[in-house]
Amino acid sequence: MEVQILWNIKAAIRVAFPSCDLTGKWVQICTRIERYRPIVRWRQVVWTKPVTGRIKFNTDGSYMQESISRAGIGGVLRDDTGHLIMAFSELNVKATTRQKQWQHSME
Structure with missing residues (x-):
């Protein structure tokens, strides 16, 4: 059972x-694993509103570099004043971030 x-x-x-x-x-294995730290990468993004009378749909995604098959995506739909219309997020374990963003943009 232990094995x-x-x-x-x-x-x-x-x-x-x-x-x-x-x-x-x-x-020894536990010691090696404890040394692993996530690589944090980020950049600040500023939202710009759409033309008056239009809506804007922004999406973003992420993936685990150690396992590219673990990816997630999220999106926000806002009007021209910045008010939230809808939002979503989804974890996908079989697609890269780019594939996931493309899939949602086509729906």
Whole structure:
């Protein structure tokens, strides 16, 4: 039973951190995993309103660099005064961010 639990944990770690070395004793593996930190990248974006009488639909997406198949997307629809009309978000485990944004823009 212990071996099966350890195997399942290692399988989950391989998905989240494909480049992590999982050889050695469990204590060594845990030490390596604890050193992993997410890479934070960001940029400030300023919303500009649409022409009077129009609406604007903004989307954005993100993905886990360690596992490009884990992607999410969100979007906001606002009128020309900035009032929220609708918003959505979705997690997708099978598409890249670009694929996900394209899919939603076509709906």
